[in-house]
Amino acid sequence: MSPKMTHLRQLEAESIHIIREVAAEFENPVMLYSVGKDSAVMLHLARKAFYPARPPFPLMHVDTTWKFREMIEFRDKMAHECGFDLLVHVNEEGVRQGIGPFSHGSGIHTDIMKTEGLKQALTKYKFDAAFGGARRDEEKSRAKERIFSFRTEDHRWDPKSQRPELWNVYNAKVHPGESIRAFPISNWTELDVWQYIYLEQIPIVPLYYAAVRPVVERDGMLIMVDDARMEIKPGEKVEYKSVRFRTLGCYPLTGAVESTAATLPEIIQEMLLTRTSERQGRAIDHDSAGSMEKKKQEGYF
Amino acid sequence: MAHQSELISEDILAYLKSQEEKSMLRFITCGSVDDGKSTLIGRLLWDSKMVFEDQLAALESDSKRVGTQGEKIDYALLLDGLQAEREQGITIDVAYRFFSTDKRKFIVADTPGHEQYTRNMVTGASTAQVAVILIDARKGILTQTRRHSYLASLVGIRHVVLAINKMDLVDYSQERFDSILKKYQSFAASLGFDDITAIPLSALEGDNIISPSPKTPWHQGPTLMQYLETVQVPDASAGKPFRMRVQWVNRPNLDFRGFCGTIASGQIHPGDEIIVPSSGKKTRVARIVTMDGDLERAVAGQAVTLTLEDEIDISRGDTLATPEDVPHHAARFEAKLVWLHEEALTPGRSYLLKAGSATAPAQVSQIKFKLNVNTLAQEPGETLALNEIGVCSLSLSKPISFDSYRENRGTGCFILIDRLTNATVGAGMIHQPLLQSSGKGWIEADLGPKARAEQKGQSPKVLCIASQDQKHRTEVAELVEKKLHSQGRHSYRLDQQSLSLEPGSKDEQARLLAALGEHFLAAGLILIVSLSDQDPHLSDALMGRLNTESFCQVDLKKDIGTISLSPQQQAEQIVEELF
């Protein structure tokens, strides 16, 4: 008789296997840490994979300078408490040009501050592997994404050079300059992530929990007024509502949902009973069909 | 169904508790183009509430724009992943879909039915426990059905659902259903499935997907969802001998040395004895370390860190195994090889073989025959093109530990990597180790034995070290090898134990060893064989077959066996005298 492994334990084991495989095969891996719940799970798994040692790679956050303030506080606290080296990269060129979501719109902002910023950082530190917290269930175009996703020298995702992945044997060979984006939680769904956070009591940014926050309704989304850079337009008014975030990013681009779910069980309950997918709150996804695929080819993920 | 459990709204804590026991099932769906696979999966996602309102809105508009169902929702559109494919109207890769019910989480490997089927299907099936094989009730069993079934069986799937779809188009005829099933059963009898469950479906109308359809009162079996939720896939690997390939050696400080890996089969407890087949060394497990505290037991599938009682030399790629049932450890084996790349296999070319965490240069030395995936016939072949399957002999530059795939999926599989392009070009399932080269062996290039020896700057030799004491002879042989290595010589070491791979007559063993000796000489290498002095037929065979110049023999007792000499001194003496 052997104890059955539950679905979360199986997912956990698979992720740890992937994380160890990357650490063993690559010279210079990094974990991309977005500070969101998926990153929280990934970081937790990395700690498990190498316990009692520290994970043998740094964390890197590409800061667009427009993240929620609470995310930045949380990021620094977690990196410190878990003993990770934290690299923060900002696209200084973008800052000099004054790129921002309000002035330039979500497309240009994300492209320059996030996608370009990430490429700069990967080039600067010569990472040959970068962990990302993306999941296959997030979006249709990700359903075929590999766990070891190959990137060309200019960080592009080329559909033709993706490799078939069989069993749990991963091809980690790259030429100098090329790299692998590794997705240890590919096979997790949003529900799995929440259940695991609950089961393992993983700390997450408080923005996920409902609280009364100042928000403005804009383009059908509830945008939180996180700092003075947000101008209140004529006709808009700041309201105090009980809201939470299902996904986190740049505050001007991330819609809040009205909610009173202030604990993990309540969040999960709400998630199971609501009928909208988590990406709905992300402004960048609202473009034409296939936009994610384009983003991916450009190196966004 | 799904997450409709009243519990969610009434008692979320109780619901979450119940979810902690949920299991997981991975399955693959295969069918030919237009059998209704996308519609079927779309339904499963839909009915298990994995589709949200915003996705539905997109689906409705897409259905109107590009769907095939007029004003109705085209579930198939939930699936199409990449824009390029959507425009061409085909799917060209394996997609992974997810849904869950209150009982199970499901991972679906969705493989398209067109030409790239073999590569995609083998990829998708490699992690699947169940295969759902779609059949169009109007068409019955096609060549593709045989192919899908054969590939599923090849990759070790033991449970099959025969999803007989489009029953609405054959008036839900039981007769039609029965005749398809009967035909399938007789064809599949040789494929070794544990069970075949046939279900009459209409993916379009939703018959027998979730709840039993009133249109098929004659169907006594489960609906598709009932089957998926309840099928028992006993984790066969848990009852098997313990195996764990070391992925990572964890050394945070001098006091801790942990070996990390995922248990491929069996289970382990602190105190259990383990062996490392690459060195033959044994020790016991001291602790099973996890961040949540030490474990009393760990089983197949778990990713763990083991500490051991003795400091023995173990590195990434080594296998830890139970000494009661040791895996093969060899540099040659026979395997089924599936070719995954446009550029065909070149026998004799050096590829990189990766089996779990073990990596070694390898070449395909012989293609015994090719397998026709449609007829299962064996056909001759000099190479393997994309999507072809062959039974091949592989030669590695160093031995690795493995089991046959049939016995152990986790330790019997490997991939081949092109050393220039780094592409994954092949996927293999090991049959058994090979000792002697049957037929051609290493493919002869223009180079001869002399050129190879010259390149290494040495005269090749086979050196026999005999002693009844296995530990003693191994120790001396190891020391000799180390000494030679430090002198820059190219050598390799074998013990008699690693030769008795297959039960065979003594003569057979001797013949194999002699043939092996010849190969090493031809390769320009120094082979150190440690043998029991009780088995003179082995050294005799070598002596008889090899020329005296390249063969030498030392009996540790008789020749230099004074008790006053330590193994170290004996080894030094051997190296000095012979080389």
Ligand SMILES: Nc1nc2c(ncn2[C@@H]2O[C@H](COP(=O)(O)OP(=O)(O)O)[C@@H](O)[C@H]2O)c(=O)[nH]1
């Ligand atoms: N009448 C009928 N049509 C079906 C059924 N399942 C699928 N179809 C139709 O068959 C066509 C091909 O289905 P699709 O799911 O795209 O097939 P795939 O190529 O296997 O993914 C579509 O027009 C579907 O609407 C069924 O059970 N009954």
